[in-house]
Amino acid sequence: MSTDLELHIPLHVKYIQSLGKSKDDLMYHLTAHLRMNAIYWGLTALCIMKHKDALSREEMIEFVMSCWDDEAGAFGAHPDHDAHIHSTLSAIQILCVQDAMDRLDVDRITKFILSLQKPSGVFAGDKYGEVDSRFSYIAVNALALLGRLHELDTEKTVDYIRRCKNFDGGFGAVIGAESHAAQVFVCTAALAILDRLDVIDQDTLAWWLAERQLPSGGLNGRPEKLEDVCYSFWVLSALSILKKVSWIDADKLMQFIISAQDPDNGGIADRPGNQADVFHTQFGVAGLSLLGYPGLDDLDPVFCMPASVIEARGLKKGWQALPRQPTL
Amino acid sequence: MHGVKRVQYSKEALEAKRQRDQAKLKEYLALTHDILSRKKNNDMCREAFELTTRLLRVNPEFYTVWNYRRQILEIDMIPKSSAADTNDLLAEDLNLTTALLKQHPKVYWIWNHRRWCLEHVPNGPTEEDSNGWRMANWNKELFVVEKMLEADARNFHAWNYRRYVLGTMPVRRSELSELAYTSRKIEANFSNFSAWHQRSKVLTALWESNTVDPVKSKEEEFDLVKNAMYTDPGDQSVWIYHRWLVGDGGEAALLKREINTIQELLNEQPDSKWCMESLVHYKRLLLQKHTTSFQPGEQVNLVESCIGLLQELGALDPARRQRYKESSEHITRLST
Missing domain, CATH: 1.10.287 (Helix Hairpins)
Incomplete structure (x- = not known):
């Protein structure tokens, strides 16, 4: 393997393991509101790197359960934090990957999620009412994992997403908002789960997505913006769902992601030379998986979870990543 | 984490930083614990409210604390206040979020709280002028959001908020002034x-x-x-x-005029990818929608010109060569 393209898996595993052990670090506590998401990111990255067991399954499940907000009937990001649809999805995803869905109160969570749908069809994040097409995706993803998609008003949900579509083929956070690659991912993936890709102007959107690649090989999220490793996933997942990953230069993107690794302490950053974090580590590894990087497990770009987990639940949709390379 | 440079600290420097942070950490954890315990006990007193201010200044992403703050306002402070005092309370919270946005322009929770404040502005100052406070607040919001867009003209939080503010103005502004703003x-x-x-x-x-x-x-x-x-x-x-x-290319004359304009620019800038890309796009629209009005030979010329441009694009912009190849195949199919 040529060293300049090597993904430092052992270092990244060690980095993810170290994240839970920095409890005397101020930053650890300042990010408590992201803890549930961070565990989902770390676990997914570990699964894709084939090191699922690097974190204790029992401890993880107990942590997730300790974040249950019994008043709301859903999960917060951390014990004693309020329930939110985003941390609730992460909790479901973690328990799903850990094969511990029997711990969930499916009825109450379903009720919580459905209660957040607004008359326009969009979902709010919690009872305080911020709405965003991200939350529509989260609701659809969570209900699919819970086996409760049939309780959703699909027409209404799709209708709101359709109204977020712009002339450039992309989608914004709300009606009228500018297209953004992360919103494109959530809207495309939600439509994929609901079998409604007909809503998308596929050629226009794939063109817009392909134009996110910059000379460095990295992808940006909007026209005339800087590249960032996390867009490797937002853009690639949408391209996979549209079966158009070949419309960008996979080798150059791979090099860009690899170059954003921290070669000393592990983890992947937003850009080469920057400080790593678990969010970019996960989305960098996810991007590499979709690009066929050798030695990784398949990631399902629709649910952003290990493909084997989604297949086992019979939820796989017709996406297409690049074939897994035997070696570099 | 975005845009933070990686720095390799020495062991000694890291240890010194850890020591310095210990006092801050202790204070932060004590404050967090205090607030979350009060929240559990439904403590709605003014002191708890002040504590949330302190914590949110350190960590404006702590959404549970924003929620608690709104609970205190909604359950205790607003019901006990006159309309004028409520308006003042909300103005203070808006000022707090303005200060926080300057440091954290992309934190969703701060923008959310701003919107919540706006939605709770009471009728007043008088019965005759029941929209007066709202007008004043909404105008101030536009001012703040323009400042935010001066600092970062691409901040989508600010743009989304701007559209929200414009869409909910007590007295709608003419779209013409927004057109002038985009200009x-x-x-x-x-x-x-x-x-x-x-x-x-x-x-x-x-x-x-x-x-x-x-x-x-x-x-x-x-x-x-x-x-x-x-x-x-x-x-x-x-x-x-x-x-x-x-648009969708329904007008052949418009397509042809724009094709000519772009061709002129391409003649001056022979390496312009976007000229070539756009020429192919508009020529393809002609081929898809206007074949019935073509002169003899026009179709063949358009197809050949597109295929030539796509070949050049493949060489000029190899990252996307597969797309150009597929476009070429598509256009060839259009001509048969």
């Missing part, structure tokens, strides 16, 4: 696609309501875009906007 933002920087996007939305509304003459206004837009294309033919914002302006 200013675009003149300041042609690359600002956020402003072009906003312009496409504003113009659509203006054309639908016939506030401006759609035909004349479109021509003015074509002039503006042409100017921008010539200024920097490599800037994709302008080309994407041009695509919107041309």
Whole structure:
């Protein structure tokens, strides 16, 4: 393997393991509101790197359960934090990957999620009412994992997403908002789960997505913006769902992601030379998986979870990543 | 974490930083514990409210604390206040979020709280002028959001908030003033696609309501875009906007005119990817929609020209060569 393209898996595993052990670090506590998401990111990255067991399954499940907000009937990001649809999805995803869905109160969570749908069809994040097409995706993803998609008003949900579509083929956070690659991912993936890709102007959107690649090989999220490793996933997942990953230069993107690794302490950053974090580590590894990087497990770009987990639940949709390379 | 440079600290430096942080950490954890315990006990007193201010200044992403703060306002403070005092309370919270946004312009929770404050502005100051406070607050919001867009003209939180504020003004502003705003933002920087996007939305509304003459206004837009294309033919914002302006290609004459304009620019800038890409796009629209009006030989010429351009594009922009190849195949199929 040529060293300049090597993904430092052992270092990244060690980095993810170290994240839970920095409890005397101020930053650890300042990010408590992201803890549930961070565990989902770390676990997914570990699964894709084939090191699922690097974190204790029992401890993880107990942590997730300790974040249950019994008043709301859903999960917060951390014990004693309020329930939110985003941390609730992460909790479901973690328990799903850990094969511990029997711990969930499916009825109450379903009720919580459905209660957040607004008359326009969009979902709010919690009872305080911020709405965003991200939350529509989260609701659809969570209900699919819970086996409760049939309780959703699909027409209404799709209708709101359709109204977020712009002339450039992309989608914004709300009606009228500018297209953004992360919103494109959530809207495309939600439509994929609901079998409604007909809503998308596929050629226009794939063109817009392909134009996110910059000379460095990295992808940006909007026209005339800087590249960032996390867009490797937002853009690639949408391209996979549209079966158009070949419309960008996979080798150059791979090099860009690899170059954003921290070669000393592990983890992947937003850009080469920057400080790593678990969010970019996960989305960098996810991007590499979709690009066929050798030695990784398949990631399902629709649910952003290990493909084997989604297949086992019979939820796989017709996406297409690049074939897994035997070696570099 | 975005845009933070990686620094390799020595063991000693790390240890020194850890020591320094210990006091801060202890204080932060004690404050967090205090607030979350009070929240559990439904403590709605003023002191708890002040504690949330302290914590949110350190960590404005702590959404549970924002929620608690709103609970205290909603359950205790607002019901106990006169309308004028409520308006003042909300103004204070708006000021707090303004200060926080300066440091954290992309934190969703701060923008959310701002919106919540706005939605709780009471009627007043008088029965006759029941929208007076709202008008004052909404105008101030536009001012703040313009400051935010001066600091970062692409901040989508600020743009989304701007659209929200404009859409809920107690007395609607004319879309014409928003059109003028996008003109200013675009003149300041042609690359600002956020402003072009906003312009496409504003113009659509203006054309639908016939506030401006759609035909004349479109021509003015074509002039503006042409100017921008010539200024920097490599800037994709302008080309994407041009695509919107041309639309679905129903008018053959318009397509042909724009093809000529772009061809002229390509003659001056023979390496311009976006000229070539756009020529292929508009020529393909002609091939898809206007074959019945073609002169003899026109179809073959268009197909050949597209295939030639796509070959050049493949060499010039190899990252996307597969797309150019597929376009070429598609156009070949159109001609058979």
